[in-house]
Amino acid sequence: MEKVKVEGLNAYFSNIHALKGINISIKEKKVTAIIGPSGCGKSTFIRCINRLHEVVPHAKVSGRILFDGKDIYSSAIDPIEIRRRIGMVFQRPNPFPVLSIYDNVAAGLKLNGMKRKDDLDEIVEKTLKMAALWDEVKNKLNASGVSLSGGQQQRLCIARTLAVKPEVILFDEPCSALDPISTAKIEELIFQLKENYTIIIVTHNMQQAARVSDYTSFFLLGELVEFGKTQDIFTAPKDKRTEAYITGRFG
Amino acid sequence: MNIYKRRKIINAFMCSATFICATITLLPLISIFIYVLSKGASSLNISFFTHLPRPVGEPGGGMGNAILGTLTLIGLTCLWAIPVGVLSGVYLAEFGNNKFGAVVRFSADLLNGVPSIVIGIFAYILFVVPMKTFSALSGAFALGLIMIPTVMRTTEEILLLVPRTIREAALALGISQFRMTISIVLKTALPGIVTGILLAIARIAGETAPLLFTALGNEFWQRGIMQPIAAMPLQIFAYAISPFDDWHRQAWAASFVLITIIFLMNFISRLVIYLQRKSLKAK
Numbered sequence: 417m418e419k420v421k422v423e424g425l426n427a428y429f430s431n432i433h434a435l436k437g438i439n440i441s442i443k444e445k446k447v448t449a450i451i452g453p454s455g456c457g458k459s460t461f462i463r464c465i466n467r468l469h470e471v472v473p474h475a476k477v478s479g480r481i482l483f484d485g486k487d488i489y490s491s492a493i494d495p496i497e498i499r500r501r502i503g504m505v506f507q508r509p510n511p512f513p514v515l516s517i518y519d520n521v522a523a524g525l526k527l528n529g530m531k532r533k534d535d536l537d538e539i540v541e542k543t544l545k546m547a548a549l550w551d552e553v554k555n556k557l558n559a560s561g562v563s564l565s566g567g568q569q570q571r572l573c574i575a576r577t578l579a580v581k582p583e584v585i586l587f588d589e590p591c592s593a594l595d596p597i598s599t600a601k602i603e604e605l606i607f608q609l610k611e612n613y614t615i616i617i618v619t620h621n622m623q624q625a626a627r628v629s630d631y632t633s634f635f636l637l638g639e640l641v642e643f644g645k646t647q648d649i650f651t652a653p654k655d656k657r658t659e660a661y662i663t664g665r666f667g
Numbered sequence: 668m669n670i671y672k673r674r675k676i677i678n679a680f681m682c683s684a685t686f687i688c689a690t691i692t693l694l695p696l697i698s699i700f701i702y703v704l705s706k707g708a709s710s711l712n713i714s715f716f717t718h719l720p721r722p723v724g725e726p727g728g729g730m731g732n733a734i735l736g737t738l739t740l741i742g743l744t745c746l747w748a749i750p751v752g753v754l755s756g757v758y759l760a761e762f763g764n765n766k767f768g769a770v771v772r773f774s775a776d777l778l779n780g781v782p783s784i785v786i787g788i789f790a791y792i793l794f795v796v797p798m799k800t801f802s803a804l805s806g807a808f809a810l811g812l813i814m815i816p817t818v819m820r821t822t823e824e825i826l827l828l829v830p831r832t833i834r835e836a837a838l839a840l841g842i843s844q845f846r847m848t849i850s851i852v853l854k855t856a857l858p859g860i861v862t863g864i865l866l867a868i869a870r871i872a873g874e875t876a877p878l879l880f881t882a883l884g885n886e887f888w889q890r891g892i893m894q895p896i897a898a899m900p901l902q903i904f905a906y907a908i909s910p911f912d913d914w915h916r917q918a919w920a921a922s923f924v925l926i927t928i929i930f931l932m933n934f935i936s937r938l939v940i941y942l943q944r945k946s947l948k949a950k
Contacts, residue, residue: 453725466839468838468839471835471838473764486917496841496842498841499838499839499840499841500840500841503839504839505684505838506832506835506836506839507938508832510830510832510833510835510836511836512833512836512837512855513833513855514851514854514855515851515854522852523837523851524841524842527837527840527842527846527850528841528842528846573836576836576840577839577840580841581842622724
């Protein structure tokens with residue numbers, strides 16, 4: 417089953433053509449990794465999927481992204497609804513500094529009008545457990561979100577994303593600011609999450625792509641060079657450029 | 668003399684020059700405070716804060732009405748200047764990346780430079796003339812025009828300091844731009860905005876010129892915002908230019924109280940920042 421289908425996607429920053437005619441189809445409840453050298457458009461690509469690209473001044477998008485068969489760029493669609501159903505975890509952990517750990521997780525719900533304390537308590541506990549952070553923070557839910565370590569902050573951000581019950585989760589190099597132990601924890605988490613969520617992960621780390629993903633796509637200079645099962649991409653790439661990148665000859 | 672030695676001497680000279688200049692900026696404040704303290708503190712007593720001024724020749728009396736009047740004027744001003752200032756600052760920071768925003772920004776900076784006496788005359792023509800009475804309301808209008816540009820520009824600057832990653836995190840959770848601005852961005856920037864407001868209040872608390880044509884001053888307790896109202900700077904002005912020693916002493920005492928209020932405002936605003944930072948670190 418395909419969850420997200422991208423058709424002829426172009427993205428621009430004023431007059432820079434950042435993504436050129438991307439076609440890709442993302443399978444439901446699988447992990448799709450996006451690899452490629454810096455500046456190839458990986459982050460821009462996933463930011464188009466939750467309509468966050470257009471928030472940047474002078475950024476533009478053309479083409480279609482079908483989410484459950486509906487074009488998210490059609491004028492009938494509210495980007496706020498899209499962002500609720502397609503969550504995102506950023507490169508650097510970015511908890512809200514003035515909110516407590518509890519409120520960080522509850523923010524997406526509270527600020528969308530959910531008020532019942534019991535429900536919130538339940539969701540906060542559940543999502544913190546899913547993010548494997550509950551045991552570490554259960555006694556200090558009122559402490560500031562930024563008092564945690566980097567790896568904990570990133571898991572807090574994952575819990576925050578899970579709390580709004582998205583169907584797809586976009587990870588934008590979620591481990592690039594973390595040490596190997598925190599990285600392992602996040603990877604394990606992604607592995608568990610794919611049972612229930614469709615996951616797209618941008619990564620600089622090819623071992624990481626090989627470890628966590630079912631499908632891999634290779635981007636270069638704003639174009640999609642190759643897309644296929646992770647196993648195939650890493651063992652028998654069809655394109656010479658993919659092979660060169662994977663074997664470390666550039667990038 | 669070799670080049671290194673010469674450089675060392677020039678270096679020492681320039682470093683001392685910066686230190687001396689820094690000290691020069693410190694001196695006026697300290698000397699004003701000491702002078703006002705020595706002249707004014709002796710005339711301070713309970714009745715200064717609670718009583719009305721007495722006629723010339725009669726000893727005693729106070730400035731209770733002027734103190735209350737200044738507080739009333741500040742309150743009235745804040746009532747309209749804080750919402751307008753903060754919200755226009757939010758507009759500039761969040762949506763003001765366009766021609767209109769640039770115009771607003773430029774006008775605010777110009778308004779900030781308009782002499783306060785001119786603002787007083789403007790408020791006189793706009794409020795006092797049609798209403799046919801001097802009033803606290805017109806005074807609050809004039810003070811607001813002085814306060815708004817400051818509040819607006821500090822709000823804008825503080826909001827722009829909130830990192831984009833925080834805004835994007837909120838948007839990515841499906842939070843609307845309005846809720847994001849109110850509950851995340853403004854909340855994050857709150858201590859800075861409060862500081863800006865307190866500093867602006869400290870500024871208007873001592874303004875005299877805009878009140879001359881609007882609030883006018885009043886020898887008695889105030890009777891509503893549509894009537895003339897006493898204010899400390901006005902009282903100081905009236906007493907200081909009078910020929911009576913007793914009034915001079917009162918003026919010094921009032922100056923001392925006014926300066927103390929402004930100092931306290933500054934102190935509180937810094938305390939707010941300090942406590943906020945500390946509470947975030949301690950948790």
